[in-house]
Amino acid sequence: MPKQIDHEKRRKEIAEATWRVILERGMEGASARNIAKEAGLSLGALRHYFSTQDELLVFAMKLVQEKVMARIKDITMRNVPPKEKVLHILLEIVPTNEETVREMEVWFAFTVYARHKKDMFDANHDGIYSGMRNLIAYLDEFDLLRQDADKDIEAERLYALIDGLALHAMLDPVRVNKDRIKRVIMQHVESICVKETNETEERNP
Amino acid sequence: MPKQIDHEKRRKEIAEATWRVILERGMEGASARNIAKEAGLSLGALRHYFSTQDELLVFAMKLVQEKVMARIKDITMRNVPPKEKVLHILLEIVPTNEETVREMEVWFAFTVYARHKKDMFDANHDGIYSGMRNLIAYLDEFDLLRQDADKDIEAERLYALIDGLALHAMLDPVRVNKDRIKRVIMQHVESICVKETNETEERNP
Known part of the structure; x- marks a missing residue:
């Protein structure tokens, strides 16, 4: 079905054009006209791919989410010790390079915008909170979590920390750069985990 | 100078009308026309008080900031033990009632909006980060901070946690309600502080 593939490919290109417009002009500049222009399409052609502007925006945001989820899935497949894996996943969620900072900015602008559009897109439930609950449960499963930890509150705390850092x-x-983010996240994970014993080697300084 | 007082009073009323418009329609609905209508003024009268829309927006946001700062100052004056004071201040910054959640929402919409307005208003430096540094230093001064804590990283971590919770x-x-916020903040403060000794009484369960 080459036609179908082209259709999806074009929709993705339009989504990427949407991100660029949002980054440059904010949500208030993300009109169908501006997006069509950025994508090199006529308004009529744009409407062929997305019948409403909200449909386009929701598609563009789901694509941001999919990119993040794909990166996280990639890490979960790697064969590294549990605590290290948790650190890597957290560092993947908090933006630390130009591309991911830009993704975050688009996501953020959209979250604020969608607050005034009822039922448009549930940005509250972006999967990060349930991801944090899973990470805490994962640490606990390997007996790495401090025994006195309240898992429910620790998941909420980790979620707040991660989104605040992002x-x-x-x-x-400039201040909240990759190195600093790494130090904060490492400090946090160490503080909720039991002290290293001789069964796991110390990898981080 | 009754005339001067009336002028400032009217400017504050316009700022409050601006908040209401932003809450209802988002930043993209915060036009001079809509704000004038909400404030019950003509466009000409609005321009008498604020010559540009950006001047009005910056004034409205500084007023949000002043309200938060006034509440914090009020707590710092109270005569309570250091750790309890820190907890109270943190609970004042994170919105936990309808009024403060609305303030946060306005602040947030504005922060995202101002990203695309160079030099309009430095929302990065809203005073909260330096406040967090002061709180960590304050705990340390009273020998309440854990001795192994890296104060610089702890301030960054606390700042991320507070803004993430907000x-x-x-x-x-619904999920992140007052009780839950309190539990997360208490858990965090306990984790960065030394265990209670008999010189300070345990006040919180």
């Missing part, structure tokens, strides 16, 4: 990485990327 | 309180107020 927000600050976007707002102040 | 973000989630706004996006999902």
Whole structure:
């Protein structure tokens, strides 16, 4: 079905054009006209791919989400010790390079925008919170989580920390750079985990 | 100078009308026309008080900031033990009631909007980060901070946690309610502080 593939490919290109428009002009500049222009299409051609602007925006945002999820899935497949895997996943969620900071910025602008569009897209449930619950459960499964930890509260705390760091990485990327994010996340994971014993080797300084 | 007082009072009323418009229609609906209508003024009268829309928006946002700062200052004056004071201040920053959640929402919409307005208003430096540094230093001064804590990283971690919680309180107020926020913040403060000794009484369960 080559036609179908081209259709999806074109929809993705339009989504990417949408991200660029949002980054440059904010959500208030993300009109169908501006997006069509950025994608090199007529308004009529744009409507062939997306019948409403909200349909286009929701598609563009789901694509951001899929990119993040694909990166996380990639890490979960790697054969590394549990604590290291958790650290890698957390570092993948918080944006630490130009591409991921830009993704975050688009995501953020959209989240605020969608607050005023009832039932448009449930940005509250972006999968990160349930992901944090899974990471805490995963650490616990390997007896790495401190025994006195309240798992429910630890998941909420980790989720707040991660989204706060992501927000600050976007707002102040000079101070909240990759190295600093790594130090904060490592400090946090160490503080919720039991001290290393001789059965797992110490890898991080 | 009754005339001057009336002028400032009217500017504050316009700022409050601006918040209401932003809450209802988002930043993209915060036009001079809509704000004038909400404030019950003509466009000409609005321009008498604010010569540009950006001047009005910056004024409205500084007023949000001033309200938060006034509440924090009020707590710092109270005569309570250091750790309890830190907890109270943190609970004042994270929105936990309808009024403060609305403030946060306005602040947030504005922060995202101002990203595309160079030099309009430095929302990065809203005073919260330096406040977090002060709180960590304050705990350390009273020998309450764990001795192995890296103060610089702890301030960054606390700042991320607080802003992440504020973000989630706004996006999902049902789950991230006052009680839950309190539990997360208490858990965090306990984890960065030394265990209670007999010189300070245990006040919280």
